[in-house]
Amino acid sequence: MRRALAIAAVAILPLVNTTGARAAAEPDDRQAAFAAAAEEFKVPQSVLLGVSYLESRWDAHAGQPSNDAGFGPMHLTDAAAYTGSNHHDEGTEDPRGDESRPSAVPEQQAAPVEIPASLRTMEKAAQLTGESHERLRTDPAANIRGGAALLADYQKALGAPLSDEPGDWYGAVARYSGAEESEAAKFFADEVFATIEQGEQRVTDDGHRVTLDPVPGLGKVEKWLEKLGLRPPRRDGVECPPTISCEWIPAGYAELPNNNYGNHDLSNRPHNQKVDYIVIHDMEGYFRPSIGLVENPANRASWHYSLRSTDGHIAQHLKTKDVGWQAGNWYINAKSIGLEHEGFLAEGSTWYTEAMYRTSAKLVRYLAFRHGVPLDRAHIIGHDNVPGTLPTTVRGMHEDPGPFWDWAHYFKLLGKPLHPFGGPKAGSVMIRPDFATNKPYFYGCDRKNPEAACPPLPAGTVWLRTEPREDAPLIKDIGKHPTGESLYSVYDHSARASTGQRFAVAERQGDWTAIWYLGQKAWFHNPAAAPTAIPSMGLVVTPKPGLATVPVYGRAYPEQEAYPEGIPYQAVTPLQYTFSAGEKYTLSGTAATEYYRAVTFDASGHTVVRGKTKYLQIQFGHRVMFVKADDVRVTLAW
Structure with a gap:
């Protein structure tokens, strides 16, 4: 379990994968795989590329699972092979974070929920292609075949033609989202078709150059969407922008025995208190059971919004005027809005879908504008950036969404890309490694062997060391590890700085930069040829x-x-x-x-x-x- 990893006193060699992805893009093997699968299953290549971009941005992620057990460029899901729980189950953190009213209500688990078809698409892909689950997870070409086969199967089930016209595939694309709500399926399909219209190109995380040529004037045959027979969402005055799919599923609020109540506090923000923070969480559980937790007033945790991974659909549980019990710090809770992003695995999830990034960014931008929250990493924070309230609570604070959340991409989607400010000798810097090529050493990605090294994976963090050399020890965090060393675990941020965070420069030596961090001089590798930080002038104390x-x-x-x-x-x-x-x-x-x-x-x-x-x-x-x-x-x- 993550909690055990975070506190285990294990000896790990300070190995670091700093070479990143291949320096130059390989020939278009990934492009050829899309072309071959499109031809085999009679799916327009633009449709296949567009769907894949919304799921994975064409990345393979070294065969590792997404946050809801999805694999490969087509995000084929295999949730049935895993077990998971919500992160509010774990550790010693009290989500309310207020010792004046500690959580005294026993937490009740949500009833087991059958794993939905949207989280079991690999089973169908295996049946349609004859590929094994292992190959569908680890071989990108096989994975792309599986996604193409699913799209063709969805198209046939609708009675739609295997047409060369992308617009004829609107219904099949909507079904690929896995959404049960008509609005969610429509918004996913619209995002895919907008991507096809404008085109995209990038180099994947494993060095393949992929291009989706723009298809201007693309039509959409929406009658196929109507044939899916999906339910309309419950709106009830949700606080969401009109460009995303959002429904109202209220959190439980009730009086309980022994002068208790749950699971949030009524307030009147921003009239009585300004909202200053938006907190990004990872559920470490999948969507429907996590919603079951927040619906139950006997549970001691609540948050404002839940976001589904496969299609980016959003459920709102609390009005933003009210206070959720979500971040483990009552001061932050009282002044923040909490967003929980779907995560199926209790451990080992390593990436997030583009569909969820996009709707999350649209929601955060909308909320930040409404409440005057600055779009920077000091106010758009992860749960892992929330401080403990007292010396006794520091150690138990949670560490999601973790090192694999792509903050640079997220802020670009927010319309506030992380740009440099100042010259090369600026007195403060912003951490910003190239996410695709920054692949530091971690362990803890394999749920069956939690002490094994992770494969090289893109991450938005840098390791901090006591001296300017690769084999120097990690710096210590006396709050997190009072008597021990910092860990290379994916669940331990004690000696890591994260993308978008700004620090004062303490010293520079060659390819190394030292920052002030937890009362120490902390060194990280920052070569001029491949910088992991950018100038960021500003005020310091x-x-x-x-x-x-x-x-x-x-x-x-x-x-x-x-x-x-x-x-x-x-x-x-x-x-x-x-x-x-x-x-x-x-x-x-x-x-x-x-x-x-x-x-x-x-x-x-x-x-x-x-x-x-x-x-x-x-x-x-x-x-x-x-x-x-x-x-x-x-x-x-x-």
């Missing part, structure tokens, strides 16, 4: 003159004097980390000094306590943290 060290905090709670009578003071407790004179950390902005008192089912007594202490948010390690403005001096990172 450093201890005020005369202060040897400065405490850091996991929340920006008010001072004791701010609390009115009847509301218990929430102690302002530093975390176990400090930073010293001479160290610098990038400034993300001011943090509202607030505590949302909400410990009752009846929301009439809920109160926001506001203080006068000024806090600043900084990028202190892999997680964001806070310092008091009176403790630091703000300067430009020269």
Whole structure:
């Protein structure tokens, strides 16, 4: 299990795969595989390429599973071969993250749900092609054959012709989404056809150049979609942009025995509190059972939106005015919106579908605009970037969505690509390795052999070391591993910096750059010929003159004097980390000094306590943290 991996004291050699993908694109083997499969099963090549792009961007992912057990360029799913659970089951993190009302309600598991056909497409592909599951997982050409066979089978089942006209395949493409909702199937098909119209080209993760030539003026025969007989979604005033498929499936909210209630808190945001963060999660469970968890008020976790992997369909569970129990930090929960992205495997998932990336980015952009959330990595954060609330909670905080989430691609889809700012000697940098070619060493991808090395896989992180050399030890995280070393596990971010995060430069030596990280000088490989970071000038904080060290905090709670009578003071407790004179950390902005008192089912007594202490948010390690403005001096990172 992931939890065991994260705390196991195993000795792993510091091996690193730094060569990345092949330096130059190979001949068009992948292109030829698409052409051959299209010809064999009488599917227009543009349709096959368009569907594959929406699923995988034509990547093979070294035969590793996606977040809902999908494999290869056509994302053939084999969920029946795996077991999984929701990540809220694991570890010691309390999703609510508020010791003034700790979760005392036993968590009830959702009833088992039959694995839907959308997560078992490999079985049908094997029947249609005669290929084994192993080949469909690991051989990209076989996988493409399987996807083509499925499309042709869907087309025949509709009574539609095996036509050369892409528009005649609109219904089969919609069915390939696996959606049960008419709107979701339509939006998936529309995304595929928009991709075909505009064309695409890229080099895959294993070095194959693939091109989809644009097909302008593409028509769509929508009558075939109507024949699928899919159900309409329940809208109920969902807060989603009109360009994505979204339905309302409400979270449970009820009074429970012993003065308990679940599974979220009513609020009135943004009128009483501004939303400052959008938190990206990975369910580590598949879509329908995870929704079952959030529908049950006896469960101690909730979130605002769930996103399905195969087609990007979204279910909204909470109004954005209300507070979900999702991030393990009550301060962040009270000021954030949580998005859970479908994940089938309890361990070992290594990539996410393009369909889910696209709808997630459209939703986040919409929410960020509505609530004034900055589109940067200090406010669009992963669950793994949320700090612990107290020294005792740091170790148990979750680590999703993990190193294989492509933040650079995500921010490009958000319309805010991660660009450099400043010259080569800038005093601060943004981590931004080339995702396709950055393939660092990890272990933990194989559920049957969790200590085995992962195959070389694209990742958006860099390892941080104590010295500027490949065999130097990883830096330590005293909160995550109080008595041990950082791990090379995919589930341990103790010594990793992630794409989009900004850090102050401490030193440079040749191809190596050192940043200030968790009170240490942390080195990462950053050669000029293949940089893993870009200049990113901005403001930094450093201890005020005369202060040897400065405490850091996991929340920006008010001072004791701010609390009115009847509301218990929430102690302002530093975390176990400090930073010293001479160290610098990038400034993300001011943090509202607030505590949302909400410990009752009846929301009439809920109160926001506001203080006068000024806090600043900084990028202190892999997680964001806070310092008091009176403790630091703000300067430009020269």
